[in-house]
Amino acid sequence: MNKYDIIIIGGGAAAFAAATKAADLSKTTLMVNSGLPLGGTCVNVGCMPSKNLLTVGDEFFYSQRPRFKALRNSVKPILDFQAAIKEKDRMVTKARRGNYINILRSLKNVTLLEDKAKLAGPSQVEVTGKIYEASKIIIAVGASTRPLPIPGLDAVRWLNNVTALQLQKLPASMVIIGGGPQGLEFAQMFAHFGSKVTVLEAMPQILPRQEPEIAAELQQCLKEEGISIHTAARVERMAEQNGQKVVAFREGASAQEVECDEVLLAAGIRPNTAGLGLDKAGVKTDKNGFIQVNQYYQTDNPDIFAAGDCIGKMPLETVAAKEGALATENAFTAPVRTINYDHVPSAVFTNPQVASVGLTEEEEMRRFNTCLCRTIYMDVVPKALAVNETRGAFKMVIHPRNYKVLGVHIVAPFAADLIHEATIAVKHGLTIHDIIDTVHVFPTFSEGIKRVAQAFTRNVSKMSCCVE
Numbered sequence: 001m002n003k004y005d006i007i008i009i010g011g012g013a014a015a016f017a018a019a020t021k022a023a024d025l026s027k028t029t030l031m032v033n034s035g036l037p038l039g040g041t042c043v044n045v046g047c048m049p050s051k052n053l054l055t056v057g058d059e060f061f062y063s064q065r066p067r068f069k070a071l072r073n074s075v076k077p078i079l080d081f082q083a084a085i086k087e088k089d090r091m092v093t094k095a096r097r098g099n100y101i102n103i104l105r106s107l108k109n110v111t112l113l114e115d116k117a118k119l120a121g122p123s124q125v126e127v128t129g130k131i132y133e134a135s136k137i138i139i140a141v142g143a144s145t146r147p148l149p150i151p152g153l154d155a156v157r158w159l160n161n162v163t164a165l166q167l168q169k170l171p172a173s174m175v176i177i178g179g180g181p182q183g184l185e186f187a188q189m190f191a192h193f194g195s196k197v198t199v200l201e202a203m204p205q206i207l208p209r210q211e212p213e214i215a216a217e218l219q220q221c222l223k224e225e226g227i228s229i230h231t232a233a234r235v236e237r238m239a240e241q242n243g244q245k246v247v248a249f250r251e252g253a254s255a256q257e258v259e260c261d262e263v264l265l266a267a268g269i270r271p272n273t274a275g276l277g278l279d280k281a282g283v284k285t286d287k288n289g290f291i292q293v294n295q296y297y298q299t300d301n302p303d304i305f306a307a308g309d310c311i312g313k314m315p316l317e318t319v320a321a322k323e324g325a326l327a328t329e330n331a332f333t334a335p336v337r338t339i340n341y342d343h344v345p346s347a348v349f350t351n352p353q354v355a356s357v358g359l360t361e362e363e364e365m366r367r368f369n370t371c372l373c374r375t376i377y378m379d380v381v382p383k384a385l386a387v388n389e390t391r392g393a394f395k396m397v398i399h400p401r402n403y404k405v406l407g408v409h410i411v412a413p414f415a416a417d418l419i420h421e422a423t424i425a426v427k428h429g430l431t432i433h434d435i436i437d438t439v440h441v442f443p444t445f446s447e448g449i450k451r452v453a454q455a456f457t458r459n460v461s462k463m464s465c466c467v468e
Helices: 013-024 040-045 047-062 081-106 181-193 212-224 317-332 361-368 382-386 415-427 432-437 447-454
Strands: 002-009 029-033 110-114 117-121 124-127 130-139 143-145 173-177 196-200 228-230 233-241 244-251 254-260 262-265 269-271 304-306 346-348 353-358 372-377 393-398 405-412
Touching (some): 002 317, 013 029, 013 110, 029 124, 040 047, 040 081, 173 181, 173 244, 173 254, 181 196, 212 228, 212 353, 346 415, 361 393, 361 405, 372 447, 382 447, 393 447, 405 415, 415 447
Parallel strands (some): 002 029, 029 110, 173 262
Antiparallel strands (some): 117 124, 143 269, 233 244, 244 254, 346 353, 353 405, 372 393
């Protein structure tokens, strides 16, 4: 029997962070990966390739639609969709090699097996008939697209985030089921390439976890670019007719059908825990299959920890990596380290981008039974006026008594970069007065955070740009 200090099942962000921490602690480590290549979702079929293609789409789409009258579009660019996919693939291969394969080779005492693993006991893992044992086990198997119980779905070839990035021909039309971050990024990507895109979202708004003002502003921006969006839409059936896919849905009392070349499912994820043998090791899951852990990422088996998308807390690459490192550290020390998820920023890489950190208005109401919030729109930010880019909004949620910043929510160009000032404010308990008192570069989009803080003390629509 082969023995290690720790066995890590998975090969994505959480698993790599766990392996790195184990190497730092001088532990002998076995990593077992199957499914996606090393690097998991982010580098292979998530963050990296999607942002690459989103940028290609932006360059193609907006170059034909200049914001300034002084510019005339004399030459229309030509999109080579297959070339874009090949270029994306080359980028992914390079990033996977540089950020994962080469890094893993540099870690001491780490052995990699490319095969499927399953738990064989409380401290044992089986890989192709061989048993491996460790004092600690980390499960970091990630998650994948959740199929929906739609009549006719099984008879229709549908896309997910993996297969959509492998298309060799640009579809003339696409229906995307799900108006969350992934669905909207793919919607705008393909719309910018030239596909006719329809988004169907079951909840009353797109980005259901976002502030209503932020979601509404983004929805308006996407509709202005020709994307058809239906909210409170229930998909009733799917079929294929004459080479086209037909999606029947009901929006309120209205029954509708839309034909398309491709259907993309982006309405949630399910953990990759099936067939993992969790019951043999005393590891429990919730009703959706996500592994149940305590705040220190420890399962019901005290020697088995889990991290990343398979625990269903916050499916972000950055969070998975943090959880993986903390799970490994907790496994070999007194388990005391965790994450305050209120302090974790997230982003949607549409154009304009959406970014958030901290509490929403609804959550503040739940916790404090009152809310102190302000929302401003981009037309009061001087930089936006200067560059003729007034799409966007800033919303801030503060403590009703001490005025500490509890949450910031943005839809704006570069929102994913802007959110970090807000993250520092939320994490370190800064007040709106700390934000206002901080001199910002003028003119910048980041002044929007200062402006929304000032909105608690004055009418920013009637304020000189030099007012502190």
